Amino acid sequence: MTATVLVYYDMRMLGHNPHGWDPSHPAWTEAVKAMINLQYPGSNLETYTHPERAERLTAIVDRLMLEPIEGVRWMLPTAATMAQLERVHDKTYVAHIESLKGDSCWLSKDTTAVSPGSVEAACLAAGAGISAVEAISTGEARRAFCVLRPPGHHAHSDHASGFCLYNNLAVTAAHARESLGYQRVMIWDWDMHHGNGTQEIFYSDPSVLVIDSHCAAPFYPGSGLQSEKGAGAGIGYQLNVPLPLGIGNAALLKVFDEVVEPAAREFQPDLLLVSSGFDCHYLDMTCTMDETGFAMLTQRMSDLADELCDGRLVLLLEGGYNAQALADSAHAVVEVLAGSRVNACKVIPEDPSCSGCG
Structure with a gap:
């Protein structure tokens, strides 16, 4: 049965064009090179070249567009x-980012940067999730997928990091709570990098349950220990699941079965949000997932949303830097959001065990 899926996108987000190196900060450049050598x-x-480029969205x-899915509404x-x-985010931080309209500069040594179109793109990215939950709250649809950049889950309340300027998902969750009346919001961040900004923002908030599965430290950003609760x-409302490098479909499905689903049943959320990074895809070289795994994760989250919160589910794009992997994974996810069912996903024999679950 086909369902309506709202897909949020604005081509002005392509105007964000960060640069790979900053000659004015040679020490930062050397730190970035060391980080790349460690990860890749x-x-x-x-x-x-900077991995957070416009091709990710296009x-x-x-x-x-080439393979349209019935039920999708752009x-x-x-x-x-x-105000949103x-x-x-701290007022002084928001004011600082807004003051950078039209400028080009680095904001941190991990190549988080702005170009003349970045601030407009960041405001649209942060607004995409708000637009989605508002449409869902009026009954326009029950599912939404936000195609956006720059990503958001590394952005802290008072500083940018990890390619992120504003924390798109946190802005969405706060709007759902404070403007739309949702009492309990649940977040699953399945990006391979720990969402340290999201964790910091909601670390003392029992109305937002944050579950974050990611490659364990020292992998960037080096946080997300199980002891960070x-x-x-x-x-108890921050659940970290650090996993070994090379994780695949089986490991993430085990995270859902052993952590996400039981925590959701206990928490009883009014809304489900997903920080949907696709950088666990094998084409991004560090992990071994593929699009069938992301489709299965989406199906399980959709079923959970149907059971617990009248189907309300919004996915916001986070990481993922290989164009083919992004296209394949996003298409598979939207197909499931629109009602397609999947019966199985590929299981790669070398997928490490999910030893951190439970």
Whole structure:
């Protein structure tokens, strides 16, 4: 049975054009090279270009246009306002980012940068999730997928990092809570990098359950230990599942079965949000998932949403830097959101065991 899926995209997000190196910060450049060598041994640093490039979105959009999926409705996001951003970000930080309109500069040594179109793109990216949950709250649809950049889950309340300027998912969750009346919001971040910004923002908040499965430290950003479980009233509402490099479909499905599903049943969310990074895909070289695994994860999250919160499920794009992997994975995910069922996914024999689950 076909379901309506709202797909949010605005080509102005292509105007974000960060640069790979910053000659004015040679020490930062050397730190970035060291980080790349650690994560991707053998990479050619002389031909390195910034991985967070416009092709990430055009690959997804072109595939969805060339192979249209019944039930998809294309939607334009409304840019997030300063007031909406300030629900999760410090006012001084928001003011600083807004002051960079039209500029080019680095914001941190991990190549987080802005170009003249970056601030507009970041406001649209943060607004995409808001637009999606508002449409869902009016009954326009129950599912949405936000094709956006720059990504958001590394953005902290007071600083940018990991290619992220504003924390798109955190802005969405806060809007759902404070403007739309959703009492409990649940987040699963299945990007291979720990969502350290999302964790920091909601670390003491018992109204937002954050589950984060990721490659274990020292893999970037080096956080997300199992012992990091929240603070104050939020203790127990941050669940980290660090996993070995090379994780594949079987490992992430085990995370769902042993962590996500039981935690969701106990928490009883009013809304499910996913930080949907596709960088666990084998074409991104570090892990071994493929699009069939992302399709199965989406199906299980859709079924969970149907059971617990009237089907309300929104996925926001995070990482993923191989164009083919992004196109294949996003298309498979949207197909499932639109009602296609999958019976199985590929299991790769070398997939490490999910020893951190439970």
